[in-house]
Amino acid sequence: xxxxxxxxxxxxxxxxxxxxxxxxxxxxxxxxxxxxxxxxxxxxxxxxxxxxxxxxxxxxxxxxxxxxxxxxxxxxxxxxxxxxxxxxxxxxxxxxxxxxxxxxxxxxxxxxxxxxxxxxxxxxxxxxxxxxxxxxxxxxxxxxxxxxxxxxxxxxxxxxxxxxxxxxxxxxxxxxxxxxxxxxxxxxxxxxxxxxxxxxxxxxxxxxxxxxxxxxxxxxxxxxxxxxxxxxxxxxxxxxxxxxxxxxxxxxxxxxxxxxxxxxxxxxxxxxxxxxxxxxxxxxxxxxxxxxxxxxxxxxxxxxxxxxxxxxxxxxxxxxxxxxxxxxxxxxxxxxxxxxxxxxxxxxxxxxxxxxxxxxxxxxxxxxxxxxxxxxxxxxxxxxxxxxxxxxxxxxxxxxxxxxxxxxxxxxxxxxxxxxxxxxxxx
Amino acid sequence: xxxxxxxxxxxxxxxxxxxxxxxxxxxxxxxxxxxxxxxxxxxxxxxxxxxxxxxxxxxxxxxxxxxxxxxxxxxxxxxxxxxxxxxxxxxxxxxxxxxxxxxxxxxxxxxxxxxxxxxxxxxxxxxxxxxxxxxxxxxxxxxxxxxxxxxxxxxxxxxxxxxxxxxxxxxxxxxxxxxxxxxxxxxxxxxxxxxxxxxxxxxxxxxxxxxxxxxxxxxxxxxxxxxxxxxxxxxxxxxxxxxxxxxxxxxxxxxxxxxxxxxxxxxxxxxxxxxxxxxxxxxxxxxxxxxxxxxxxxxxxxxxxxxxxxxxxxxxxxxxxxxxxxxxxxxxxxxxxxxxxxxxxxxxxxxxxxxxxxxxxxxxxxxxxxxxxxxxxxxxxxxxxxxxxxxxxxxxxxxxxxxxxxxxxxxxxxxxxxxxxxxxxxx
Numbered sequence: 072x073x074x075x076x077x078x079x080x081x082x083x084x085x086x087x088x089x090x091x092x093x094x095x096x097x098x099x100x101x102x103x104x105x106x107x108x109x110x111x112x113x114x115x116x117x118x119x120x121x122x123x124x125x126x127x128x129x130x131x132x133x134x135x136x137x138x139x140x141x142x143x144x145x146x147x148x149x150x151x152x153x154x155x156x157x158x159x160x161x162x163x164x165x166x167x168x169x170x171x172x173x174x175x176x177x178x179x180x181x182x183x184x185x186x187x188x189x190x191x192x193x194x195x196x197x198x199x200x201x202x203x204x205x206x207x208x209x210x211x212x213x214x215x216x217x218x219x220x221x222x223x224x225x226x227x228x229x230x231x232x233x234x235x236x237x238x239x240x241x242x243x244x245x246x247x248x249x250x251x252x253x254x255x256x257x258x259x260x261x262x263x264x265x266x267x268x269x270x271x272x273x274x275x276x277x278x279x280x281x282x283x284x285x286x287x288x289x290x291x292x293x294x295x296x297x298x299x300x301x302x303x304x305x306x307x308x309x310x311x312x313x314x315x316x317x318x319x320x321x322x323x324x325x326x327x328x329x330x331x332x333x334x335x336x337x338x339x340x341x342x343x344x345x346x347x348x349x350x351x352x353x354x355x356x357x358x359x360x361x362x363x364x365x366x367x368x369x370x371x372x373x374x375x376x377x378x379x380x381x382x383x384x385x386x387x388x389x390x391x392x393x394x395x396x397x398x399x400x401x402x403x404x405x406x407x408x409x410x411x412x413x414x415x416x417x418x419x420x421x422x423x424x425x426x427x428x429x430x431x432x433x434x435x436x437x438x439x440x441x442x443x444x445x446x447x448x449x450x451x452x453x454x455x456x457x458x459x460x461x462x463x464x465x466x467x468x469x470x471x472x473x474x475x476x477x478x479x480x481x482x483x484x485x486x487x488x489x490x491x492x493x494x495x496x497x498x
Numbered sequence: 499x500x501x502x503x504x505x506x507x508x509x510x511x512x513x514x515x516x517x518x519x520x521x522x523x524x525x526x527x528x529x530x531x532x533x534x535x536x537x538x539x540x541x542x543x544x545x546x547x548x549x550x551x552x553x554x555x556x557x558x559x560x561x562x563x564x565x566x567x568x569x570x571x572x573x574x575x576x577x578x579x580x581x582x583x584x585x586x587x588x589x590x591x592x593x594x595x596x597x598x599x600x601x602x603x604x605x606x607x608x609x610x611x612x613x614x615x616x617x618x619x620x621x622x623x624x625x626x627x628x629x630x631x632x633x634x635x636x637x638x639x640x641x642x643x644x645x646x647x648x649x650x651x652x653x654x655x656x657x658x659x660x661x662x663x664x665x666x667x668x669x670x671x672x673x674x675x676x677x678x679x680x681x682x683x684x685x686x687x688x689x690x691x692x693x694x695x696x697x698x699x700x701x702x703x704x705x706x707x708x709x710x711x712x713x714x715x716x717x718x719x720x721x722x723x724x725x726x727x728x729x730x731x732x733x734x735x736x737x738x739x740x741x742x743x744x745x746x747x748x749x750x751x752x753x754x755x756x757x758x759x760x761x762x763x764x765x766x767x768x769x770x771x772x773x774x775x776x777x778x779x780x781x782x783x784x785x786x787x788x789x790x791x792x793x794x795x796x797x798x799x800x801x802x803x804x805x806x807x808x809x810x811x812x813x814x815x816x817x818x819x820x821x822x823x824x825x826x827x828x829x830x831x832x833x834x835x836x837x838x839x840x841x842x843x844x845x846x847x848x849x850x851x852x853x854x855x856x857x858x859x860x861x862x863x864x865x866x867x868x869x870x871x872x873x874x875x876x877x878x879x880x881x882x883x884x885x886x887x888x889x890x891x892x893x894x895x896x897x898x899x900x901x902x903x904x905x906x907x908x909x910x911x912x913x914x915x916x917x918x919x920x921x922x923x924x925x
Contacts (some may be wrong), residue, residue, distance in 0.1 A: 101625075102593065149577050420587060
């Protein structure tokens with residue numbers, strides 16, 4: 072599996088002290104997490120994109136429809152299966168039949184491997200599992216690894232979805248509903264996980280990161296750290312039309328406000344880096360419509376190409392709400408000097424491990440979740456997800472513990488989002 | 499880690515069909531377990547001794563103070579740690595400080611390694627842990643592996659135990675209280691796990707196996723098998739005095755009754771083996787006072803040596819209640835042809851894996867938990883604790899799944915015992 076990326080920066084002191092702090096405070100952190108999960112159950116699964124700037128370690132995206140299970144270290148399968156079993160035991164003990172609904176990417180072999188691996192994990196946990204496509208027709212697909220993935224015909228009967236004569240008790244979405252909720256899924260009597268409100272059409276990054284901000288403050292108080300060290304500053308603008316240049320003033324003002332706030336913190340810590348922001352759609356995913364900016368004024372002079380790129384997100388949704396997030400440098404580099412960012416996977420409250428997203432053609436101030444990225448399951452999870460208090464803070468086992476803490480904090484923010492949705496749907 | 503023991507018998511057909519059956523019924527089994535754990539929480543930890551007779555797979559002893567954590571495959575440490583974390587999350591979320599009280603075997607390097615490994619697992623799960631001896635004095639002991647184990651001075655202040663200035667919220671016993679409950683532990687305000695009633699002085703094998711019998715019937719109905727295939731027949735005699743030969747009639751009658759019942763089942767299945775029983779103390783552990791018998795009349799003619807051996811169990815307790823258990827042949831053999839029996843470890847509801855207890859000088863009809871036994875962590879857990887429906891039923895991964903099902907059933911029996919104790923202590 073190779074070795075872990077090295078942190079290509081001389082600004083590691085603050086992070087080493089952050090990592091050391093997280094390890095020292097492990098007992099308080101774990102106790103705090105346990106009590107929080109009792110109040111707010113975690114989502115079934117998630118992946119969290121992190122950026123490690125040496126002086127700062129923060130989540131930049133929390134995906135409730137994670138793909139990439141095929142990239143997890145297969146040696147730790149018993150850990151993944153046990154995470155599914157514990158989730159079921161706590162939240163769905165009576166469950167036996169699950170229907171997995173993946174994305175419609177039937178030509179993306181990588182994605183199909185993910186679906187097959189996920190279905191296998193659920194089976195190993197002791198569930199009866201079928202996979203069906205929202206497109207409906209039965210299909211048998213070849214996997215690059217040589218196996219086959221069967222998609223069942225999907226039928227709706229009244230308020231139930233069925234795959235042939237298989238009547239699932241739970242529908243597990245691995246389709247992020249970027250195109251909105253298909254009528255097929257509306258008004259079902261069966262439980263759907265994640266809930267439909269988690270779909271990218273309705274879910275808002277600003278709501279997620281507002282919860283995350285509060286959680287970073289709460290954890291910051293428990294372990295006595297500046298929450299900024301783990302929390303990216305953000306603002307948002309509503310009613311933006313990139314093509315018609317509507318809402319530019321809000322963009323300029325809020326980009327500059329975020330940059331000013333970063334500048335203040337950089338000055339406070341003596342950090343010599345240039346502040347930047349990432350501007351993206353408040354709803355949506357997949358790294359389309361994502362740009363790096365160093366000043367608000369850049370939005371006064373966007374060329375047609377940039378405006379077109381920003382105006383649409385995945386599945387052609389028009390962008391109108393814009394999320395402006397502090398750019399967090401990623402100083403992780405592979406042995407070949409490519410820029411890398413960690414991606415952490417969870418089932419329930421359990422960190423499974425993760426891998427690095429690597430992009431050879433992008434810089435440390437850019438979005439790496441873009442065509443050309445690849446995954447390197449380097450070392451991550453090989454040494455487990457628990458710290459060793461007798462090893463140095465930057466030993467991989469301890470760096471991964473820090474990743475796990477921040478990723479769980481992001482997942483807890485998603486859990487609080489879910490609480491909002493269920494309050495909203497009851498209202 | 500070598501390979502798994504082979505099953506040295508031609509009577510595997512029934513077991514293969516049992517193993518196959520457990521795998522086929524995995525979803526129903528797992529669902530049933532999940533619902534049962536909701537009703538009856540599992541004990542913190544346990545180890546279960548199994549016997550694999552080819553035609554029958556059954557527990558013979560369930561230990562609520564397991565030693566031997568040092569024998570578990572270290573590669574799967576993340577699984578063990580996550581089992582502790584899930585247990586804490588579900589049953590003791592607010593817990594932070596644990597005091598581990600081991601046995602007083604300070605010269606048994608193997609046991610000390612177990613204590614050190616257990617303390618390490620609890621620490622990795624995010625607890626503050628201290629170890630203290632019930633003897634009270636502070637000590638630093640050398641471990642055969644080279645490390646050191648610190649025992650803190652133990653003090654009682656009012657209704658609290660303390661180790662120096664460390665005030666634990668939970669006291670975790672790895673001492674089976676064979677000598678009875680020390681006054682130091684009585685009337686404490688702190689939670690004690692396992693509860694004092696689980697100590698071998700009070701706990702009764704007959705109560706455990708009565709619960710197990712009911713559970714084997716319940717699971718047998720769910721998956722449609724003869725419960726005898728997983729359940730050892732038993733009877734007990736009270737008021738036995740081996741030295742004075744009191745209660746011999748009960749022994750003769752009940753040993754013969756168990757043998758008759760075995761004979762009936764052997765005839766039913768066409769099994770050509772000779773029925774035998776294991777006679778041991780109804781309370782107590784450690785394989786003292788354990789004998790194999792082929793007829794009740796053997797107890798009319800016990801020589802003085804055998805009577806003396808049977809009259810006392812660990813820590814010199816006199817035996818008065820006797821447990822007569824169907825002998826289950828163990829047909830597992832190592833590559834060197836030594837007799838082996840599987841020992842399965844659990845934390846909460848999670849099977850961690852296990853190893854084989856091997857005894858070169860004992861037969862397949864004898865107790866192996868005796869001086870001269872050693873442990874071989876062969877293969878067990880290497881392939882995980884989840885079955886593979888695409889592999890043959892006797893593939894190690896599937897045999898281990900069968901072990902895990904039976905071990906969990908035994909642990910659930912212990913969970914029901916604990917429910918009795920808490921009812922009794924409230925009454």
